[in-house]
Amino acid sequence: MTTDKKLGVIGCGNMGSAIVKRLIAAKIFPASGIFVYDKNTVKCSALGKKYSVRVVNSNAMVMRNADIILLAVKPQQATEVLKDIKKTGGEGKLLISIMAGFPMEKIQKLSGVKNIVRCMPNTPAQIGYGTTVWLATSGVTIADKKLVADILGSFGIGFEVDDEDIIDMATAVSGSGPAYVFHFAQELTEAAVNLGLEPNLAENLVKNTLIGAVQLLDTSQQSATELKAAVTSKGGTTEAALTILRSKNTEKIWEEAIKTAYKRAKTLSKNIGQNNKN
Template sequence: MSAVLNCNITFIGGGNMAQALIGGLLARGLPATRITVSDPVEKIRLLLAEKDVHTTDDNLVAIRDADIVLLAVKPQYLANILKALKGQLEGKLVISIVAGAEISTIAHVLETERVVRVMPNTPALVQTGAHGLFAKEAVTLQDRELASQVMASTGLTIWVNSEAQIDAVTAVSGSGPAYFFYMMESMIRAGKNLGLDEKVATALTLQTALGAAQMAITSSNTPAELRKNVTSPNGTTQAAIEVFDHAHISQNIQAALAAAQKRSQELAQELSDSIK
């Protein structure tokens, strides 16, 4: 983390993910004076100003002294933002967390090869994110380390071997929290149907999800092995698993993630076409 503590970081966009990263960086010791946020919404600027970071609504002013520029805007606003910053980022590392924005598109418009693409996920808001990163060969090891340190302020960082794998990361971890929330919804509903009070069903479900995740993280066993350890022959868990298997739940989950990956590829192409 030491290298990034000596950098000036500018966020283009001050939404939830930017705020999570800013909070993580401040907690890791980055001085607030080294952070600048540019956002057109006054309410967001005022909120961030309470953290003593610099705020502005002028992107060109924001990047003036930056070592790292982090793009954290909605995809539909990216084209105009990139065009306004064209040729202005020489000597600066660009980190993009914009969904669907390919490195080649960003690099072409900004006229720089120092671009790292990141697919984060929303648990970054509670410092437990899972972030997939990719950069082309033009990005140095030092720049990769800086990008890792920025993103690690809110969770796990994993570098993938090709940009195409970012679409897989999107399917697994980018969209992944929603899959678990869906499972939680279903378990809470089932608990209510079985006679539990909603608050009781909710508390049991959420704590079970937390406990299972913690066991999987800390155990030397795989999730498959952990599941088998809980599944006694002819027991209650086996009865439930058999229903899942009969409904082809595993196959359907795999098909769902494949659909998410395909849609990620389509959105990336649509965004690239709109910017060109």
């Protein structure tokens, strides 16, 4: 359903541009109801030309025209943008942040905005298969939460949570998760080539196996554990390979990797807070 509210997008990089594309395709906002700005005028102009959205020349202009602000800049650019929002008077706006590691308390302090939604999407959002965990401050209305859910649904699936710490946990799982999958694909492809397969064939075998396995996991009533067991015949090739993986204690390796990513997310949030005490 198309909303009458106007959307402002600050940041026209890969994620900001992809979200604009998905929102227009889902008809949540008409192109004429989306105002975009980025310091990189080339990116901003290209986005305006491609999707017929309204290009403006400052953060302040976004604020003046929009009811909802999507903040899609890098964390190191955020302080300047949030201070601009405060100068313009953003108290009555709804601010949606997709910045990694930037805590809500700091967003509120720097921007003066009380109604904030902090999101952690991941890169498959660019093709409509994103996974996003999100949290809203207490002042965000039920109607605005519904609109946020629709916005996030335009580029994948969203999960509302009630604790900001879960955002940092999700950063370590779904936020960084695509890189883990790509890393596995890379290593499995290299192993296949080392086994003797031609590189192009190895890459296609791995890619299509991953696609098929994920589709099966998504559509099956069985858990990942059950599906794995169904492939693993006693004394067979799969069991032989999994035995090697277990002997290398891969479960502990994954646990350590995820915990390390989570701790890093907490450290980044803490550092942002310390570096923006004004």
